[in-house]
Amino acid sequence: MHETARNQPIDRAPEFPEDLPLGTLEQELGTIDLGDVRLNRRSRRVLGKLGMKPSESIPTACGGWDETRAAYRLLDQDRVTAKRVLAPHVERTEERLRAHERVLCIQDTTELDYTTKKGRMNGLGPLNYESRWGLYLHPTLAVTPDRIPLGVLDTHTWARKPGRLGQDKAASRPLEEKESARWVEGFAQVNALAEALPDTRLTYIADREGDLYDLFVEAPCPDHGADWLVRGQYHERRLSDGRTLREALADAPGRTRQTGPSRRAAPQGGACDLEGPAPSRPSAQQGHCHRALGHGDRPSQQR
Numbered sequence: 375m376h377e378t379a380r381n382q383p384i385d386r387a388p389e390f391p392e393d394l395p396l397g398t399l400e401q402e403l404g405t406i407d408l409g410d411v412r413l414n415r416r417s418r419r420v421l422g423k424l425g426m427k428p429s430e431s432i433p434t435a436c437g438g439w440d441e442t443r444a445a446y447r448l449l450d451q452d453r454v455t456a457k458r459v460l461a462p463h464v465e466r467t468e469e470r471l472r473a474h475e476r477v478l479c480i481q482d483t484t485e486l487d488y489t490t491k492k493g494r495m496n497g498l499g500p501l502n503y504e505s506r507w508g509l510y511l512h513p514t515l516a517v518t519p520d521r522i523p524l525g526v527l528d529t530h531t532w533a534r535k536p537g538r539l540g541q542d543k544a545a546s547r548p549l550e551e552k553e554s555a556r557w558v559e560g561f562a563q564v565n566a567l568a569e570a571l572p573d574t575r576l577t578y579i580a581d582r583e584g585d586l587y588d589l590f591v592e593a594p595c596p597d598h599g600a601d602w603l604v605r606g607q608y609h610e611r612r613l614s615d616g617r618t619l620r621e622a623l624a625d626a627p628g629r630t631r632q633t634g635p636s637r638r639a640a641p642q643g644g645a646c647d648l649e650g651p652a653p654s655r656p657s658a659q660q661g662h663c664h665r666a667l668g669h670g671d672r673p674s675q676q677r
Contacts, residue, residue, distance in 0.1 A: 405462040467525030483512045499533030557584040565599035576600040582607035
């Protein structure tokens with residue numbers, strides 16, 4: 375079931391410093407605990423081979439039938455779960471966060487398309503169309519403001535049930551039964567981590583799917599919790615003082631102004647204290663993104 379899409383090159387990729395504190399496989403997964411010494415040992419061996427050739431199939435990466443069979447047997451174990459495999463890496467990632475004053479905790483959802491495996495692979499569900507099948511992966515990636523990745527803090531994977539496409543957005547359904555709960559849970563986890571790391575300022579970042587009333591109201595947001603930056607989706611949503619989100623954005627002074635390429639849909643701001651130098655004068659082809667709302671501003675309940 376291990377198939378990784380080939381990464382596409384990214385323009386202006388950051389230059390990684392030679393002293394980047396990314397650990398070796400042994401450092402990242404050396405303390406893996408699957409409940410059995412033999413499974414622990416086998417997992418490190420299999421993950422080492424897959425890590426050397428991440429874009430290859432399991433048989434190609436393993437290099438032989440005996441190792442391939444051992445890999446499949448490992449993945450077939452009930453004790454081998456994504457949470458357990460990633461647990462030591464998450465611990466190491468949290469350690470790396472302590473060395474930075476500011477860390478961005480970015481959440482987004484991606485599709486794992488296994489349409490060609492439909493009927494031959496268990497546990498799949500429809501994607502954005504009933505004709506496409508696979509899984510959804512929702513990770514939280516920790517990145518420095520200089521775009522240096524520090525590691526994965528959490529992942530959530532699920533498959534949709536056939537015949538229920540679009541039903542997840544029904545307003546009558548409780549939050550815990552909706553896919554959107556992943557954003558609220560992710561925000562809560564980042565807030566909890568911010569409490570445990572008082573010397574590191576965390577900023578939770580979400581795409582427009584994270585523009586949820588439940589996220590701002592139901593997720594815990596302690597005094598020393600994370601800042602947040604959410605791309606707006608419901609621009610006419612009203613705040614407690616009656617203003618729309620657009621009106622509040624227009625009135626907000628904004629401590630940070632970021633210049634980027636202009637799009638048809640103007641960028642929307644989020645609530646986040648980010649200090650930065652003033653940008654150069656923008657050209658006619660550039661748009662702007664300002665700091666918008668404070669922690670005290672709450673949208674009215676319009677779901």
